[in-house]
Amino acid sequence: MTHDTTTLAHGRRSLLKKIGAGGTGLALSAAAAAAAPRLPAPSAIDTGSVQNGKVVFPAWRGEADAPSAPTPAPLPPEQRVGYAIVGLGRLALEEILPAFGESGQARPVALVSGSPEKMATVAKQYGIKPESCYSYADFDKLRDNPEVKAVYIVLPNGMHREYVERAAAAGKHVLCEKPLATSSADARAMIAACDRAGVQLMVAYRIHYQPHNRRVRQFVQEKTFGRLVGYTAVNTQTTALNAAEQWRHKKALAGGGSLPDIGLYCLNTARFITGQEPVEVYAHVFSPPGDARYAEVEETVNFSLRFPSGLVVQCLASYGAREDKWQRFELETASIDMPSAYEYQGQRLLIGQRQGDTKGQTELTLPPKNQFAAELDHFAECVTRNRKSDTPGEEGLRDHLLMEAIYRSAATGQPVKMKPA
Ligand code: NDP
Numbered sequence: 001m002t003h004d005t006t007t008l009a010h011g012r013r014s015l016l017k018k019i020g021a022g023g024t025g026l027a028l029s030a031a032a033a034a035a036a037p038r039l040p041a042p043s044a045i046d047t048g049s050v051q052n053g054k055v056v057f058p059a060w061r062g063e064a065d066a067p068s069a070p071t072p073a074p075l076p077p078e079q080r081v082g083y084a085i086v087g088l089g090r091l092a093l094e095e096i097l098p099a100f101g102e103s104g105q106a107r108p109v110a111l112v113s114g115s116p117e118k119m120a121t122v123a124k125q126y127g128i129k130p131e132s133c134y135s136y137a138d139f140d141k142l143r144d145n146p147e148v149k150a151v152y153i154v155l156p157n158g159m160h161r162e163y164v165e166r167a168a169a170a171g172k173h174v175l176c177e178k179p180l181a182t183s184s185a186d187a188r189a190m191i192a193a194c195d196r197a198g199v200q201l202m203v204a205y206r207i208h209y210q211p212h213n214r215r216v217r218q219f220v221q222e223k224t225f226g227r228l229v230g231y232t233a234v235n236t237q238t239t240a241l242n243a244a245e246q247w248r249h250k251k252a253l254a255g256g257g258s259l260p261d262i263g264l265y266c267l268n269t270a271r272f273i274t275g276q277e278p279v280e281v282y283a284h285v286f287s288p289p290g291d292a293r294y295a296e297v298e299e300t301v302n303f304s305l306r307f308p309s310g311l312v313v314q315c316l317a318s319y320g321a322r323e324d325k326w327q328r329f330e331l332e333t334a335s336i337d338m339p340s341a342y343e344y345q346g347q348r349l350l351i352g353q354r355q356g357d358t359k360g361q362t363e364l365t366l367p368p369k370n371q372f373a374a375e376l377d378h379f380a381e382c383v384t385r386n387r388k389s390d391t392p393g394e395e396g397l398r399d400h401l402l403m404e405a406i407y408r409s410a411a412t413g414q415p416v417k418m419k420p421a
Helices: 005-018 023-035 090-102 117-128 138-144 157-169 182-198 209-219 258-274 372-385 394-411
Strands: 049-051 053-055 081-087 104-112 150-153 174-176 201-203 228-240 280-286 299-304 312-318 319-330 335-338 348-357 358-364
Touching: 005 049, 049 090, 049 209, 081 090, 081 157, 081 372, 090 104, 090 117, 090 372, 104 117, 104 138, 104 372, 138 157, 150 372, 157 174, 174 372, 182 201, 182 394, 201 372, 201 394, 209 258, 209 319, 258 299, 258 312, 258 319, 258 394, 280 394, 299 394, 348 394
Parallel strands: 081 104, 081 150, 150 174, 174 201, 228 312
Antiparallel strands: 049 053, 228 319, 280 299, 299 312, 319 335, 335 348, 348 358
């Protein structure tokens, strides 16, 4: 397309006519437009082009600068995978539903909740039809909603098995929040139910889709800085004194305390980053005596994971210390610090190394990416292309077996050897 000053002058005249500008003003403006220098037409480097249905811009920054990310190419809404969101708690409302706005392949099309007023409010906010809002009793009617291709279970852990199995029976693919279940036996049953129904089961391990963690994994597995010699992981946060009634403190709903809730990030991410399976675990569990919040579940767990390479990963998870979520790696030629490693956002990646005759620390700045949107898109793509997710049900089962071994070790005071995965 070319821009012509005559066209611009004509456009300006009709605009002035529309807003009722006087004849003198019009004559002056037309004269000014005619006298204006011709502007150069935009080049292909400015307009970009369309290639295979995607808008593409050529690079214009010098080689010294990092290239910009590809232009987003979201699918038209009607081609995206429709999700039903089950359980409208904090995670669903504060992270998952907003993340659909940054997703290119997924859209929310149905809700399931036990709170009708909350559901009606959320449905209006996200443009979900009233007839696509279901109670838990009506959950099985999702079967008859052709817009729903995938169901995202965001309920307390102790409810995951029932709703994963019901979703599978309704013929829908299932994305389930972590931890997959409250026991390895339930996890196995859920995997079997999805297999029988011919639907996919993915565990929402968002860290697998988070750029900083992916980059560290690449460094470790490609041995960019040599062998990984040490690895420490911490995930702590506090709970209010009156939180004893919250489901996280009830064994039947949570399955355990800090271990399955936040320690799981240390455990699963260690397996993800190293690409290895622990051969032995050793653990200690502690809860302050007499504290009603820890009558059924643990406050603090320290555990170590020994890997076949000889690496031992040291982990701490606790509900008793202020929020702190970090990882540190000791490698032959670098140490890597990752403050906020398991947060929703704000990850950092700091590499300490020798620099010439001195030492220094370099911070890598990676383009921000919403990990929930990345996770929603990954599963949407798996559903559309019929390919297994990077974090299938088996990944959740493996973590349950390890968490059971961690509790066994804490109970016996002995290290527990793991059977090969
Ligand atoms: P919330 O307590 O905030 O919400 C849970 C929701 O589940 C409730 O609001 C309610 O929704 C529904 N619910 C139905 N029955 C019960 C019940 N008996 N007790 C409590 N709630 C019930 O929990 P979260 O959103 O924090 O956690 C939900 C899931 O997400 C858990 O599995 C958790 O481990 C996981 N999670 C994952 C995170 C991640 O980063 N990936 C972070 C936080 C949580 P309604 O009123 O609509 O029925």
